[in-house]
Amino acid sequence: MDFKPCVNIRKEWDIVGARQLGREQAKEVGFGTVDQARIATAISELARNIYLYAGKGKICFEVINEFDHKGLKISAIDQGPGIRDLNQVMQDGYSTSGGLGAGLPGVKRLMDHFEITTEVDEGTQIHTIKWLR
Amino acid sequence: MRIPILKLHNYLLISIQIDLDDQTAIQFQEDLLNKIHKSGATGVVIDLTSVDIIDSFIAKVLGDVVSMSDLMGARVVLTGIQPAVAMTLIDLGIHLQNVTTALDLEQGLIKLRQELEA
Numbered sequence: 001m002d003f004k005p006c007v008n009i010r011k012e013w014d015i016v017g018a019r020q021l022g023r024e025q026a027k028e029v030g031f032g033t034v035d036q037a038r039i040a041t042a043i044s045e046l047a048r049n050i051y052l053y054a055g056k057g058k059i060c061f062e063v064i065n066e067f068d069h070k071g072l073k074i075s076a077i078d079q080g081p082g083i084r085d086l087n088q089v090m091q092d093g094y095s096t097s098g099g100l101g102a103g104l105p106g107v108k109r110l111m112d113h114f115e116i117t118t119e120v121d122e123g124t125q126i127h128t129i130k131w132l133r
Numbered sequence: 134m135r136i137p138i139l140k141l142h143n144y145l146l147i148s149i150q151i152d153l154d155d156q157t158a159i160q161f162q163e164d165l166l167n168k169i170h171k172s173g174a175t176g177v178v179i180d181l182t183s184v185d186i187i188d189s190f191i192a193k194v195l196g197d198v199v200s201m202s203d204l205m206g207a208r209v210v211l212t213g214i215q216p217a218v219a220m221t222l223i224d225l226g227i228h229l230q231n232v233t234t235a236l237d238l239e240q241g242l243i244k245l246r247q248e249l250e251a
Contacts, residue, residue, distance in 0.1 A: 016154045019186060037186055037217035038224060044188035045225075048155075092226050103189060106225035 006060040046076035054080020079123040176245040182213030212241035
């Protein structure tokens with residue numbers, strides 16, 4: 001495991017900051033342009049969710065270097081209101097904010113690994129990984 | 134930040150060359166509709182050649198601006214969507230089905246002319 005920088009998400013512009021840093025990290029790890037776009041887009045969705053629903057939180061990056069594969073782990077952590085109905089949120093087209101409802105199910109498709117833990121009034125943690133092929 | 138909107142005869146041309154944040158995208162939506170209203174433009178090309186990420190929010194803003202312009206009587210063509218952006222949008226489940234697209238600015242103008250003269 002390498003260093004683990006985080007970007008705080010407090011204002012709207014931080015969404016752009018987080019995805020730009022994510023793209024740089026993805027490039028460094030060796031991802032091609034398509035996967036760079038996938039990773040940056042996933043970060044954008046995760047950061048926007050934090051900004052919209054939790055108000056503040058952070059996006060963290062971690063380069064994973066295992067003996068046979070390498071990847072980039074993106075974590076989205078907030079102490080917001082949590083998600084009451086996780087099944088609903090993971091459905092395509094579900095949105096409470098007037099968006100396209102592509103957010104979390106979209107992130108799951110963009111990345112290779114996706115896990116979410118959420119507790120009402122405690123917050124939400126999402127960990128995703130993209131493996132380098 | 135404001136995105137410049139250029140007028141060419143009865144067309145409006147926009148080339149988005151920055152990493153779009155939400156506020157800039159919303160501002161652009163409003164600016165474009167006002168410009169259509171003021172100029173009486175009948176066709177709009179939004180070129181996305183330099184855009185390397187479109188997330189669900191930006192996609193919604195773009196899709197909406199196409200529908201809004203349509204309501205006002207102006208056709209919009211999106212051009213230059215990069216391969217990586219197209220792949221990412223489909224992964225996200227966003228198909229932008231009612232949106233006219235073209236490979237580049239030139240093809241976009243040809244398509245607009247065809248649609249407006251049809």
